[in-house]
Amino acid sequence: MNRRAAQLLQWYDDHHRLFPWRVTPSERARGILADPYRVWLSEIMLQQTTVEAVKPYFQAFVARWPTVGALAAASDDDVMRAWAGLGYYSRARNLKKCAEIVANELNGEFPSTIEGLKALPGIGDYTAAAIAAIAFDRPAAVVDGNVERVVTRLFAISTPLPAAKSEIRAKVQAITPTNRPGDFAQGMMDLGAMICTPRRPACVLCPVNDDCRVLGEGDPELYPVKAPKKDRPVRQGAAFVAISSSGSVFLRKRPASGLLGGMAEVPCTDWTARRDGDTSADAAPFPARWSASGSISHVFTHFELRLSVYRAENVAEKIADNGWWASPDELPDEALPTVMKKAIAAAIPDAFKAA
DNA sequence: AATTCGTGGAC
């Protein structure tokens, strides 16, 4: 094993983080293996998502669906409701599809190879390598944002991302040991999260600081170099919170694909246009006594949305169609993305407060 | 290669 890997593994033994989906180094040494289902589920949830945000969702999912077969047997709507709030909802749709394939076509067992894993929906380069390494001890090159940062600093790779990805992957493959590749991968990610951080890295505590080219030559904070970001346009629209005489709220289901695909919403004007949408009550989906009820702002990855919120009370339930009425106690369990919860809360301030 | 996908926390 190369010296860099040995030093990294020793550091991981001493300083690894503990997560509900993890097997510790000592457990692994005693032959306890990670459950591929839990590794897969956690890796999907962790895509572009912080550990702290994932924890409660992971616990809820494994408590409710302890096996891939149980998840495959769940309803799509139950999975989307359970995922609501975590973001990137195509992950939830692909999660369900993947569970069905594994349960129904692969005898309930995840593939152990990169190729087999990548063929499954929602599993790309990173996740395939991570599952292969962590769950099956394959010496796969696991490259996430942490590893990109660590490696561009270790080797002083100044090519901007994402063009540098292939070069980074080759470096990672070269230093990945055949012994304990899963612990090595997790160690590299822990190193990036705890020591080799984006700002103010703790280089003095780094187990491989003796081999870091950037530490010797310049400023680690300048790595990785990234391509400039696009600006974020502002879009506007209106949201309509219709309340029945019994206090129910009218919801619809969004189209299966695209932004917030398959999730629930209150009726809205179009906000796909780059110019301002119609923010007036004239754009209401059906006639009612609409009154302005404030506005909300919500930041998506590639645009910012400002919604004027209108509310109407004592709306006759039969006037609205292509949707359903959610009672006050049902509302918190609907598949409502955060932006929709904000809009409803603007009209009904205590809609999502604990009973 | 460039876009389109959420959300919340840190600074």
Add this chain to the structure above:
DNA sequence: TGTCCAAGAAT
């Protein structure tokens, strides 16, 4: 307040 960014994938 604005900016970055967090275990990326699909198209």
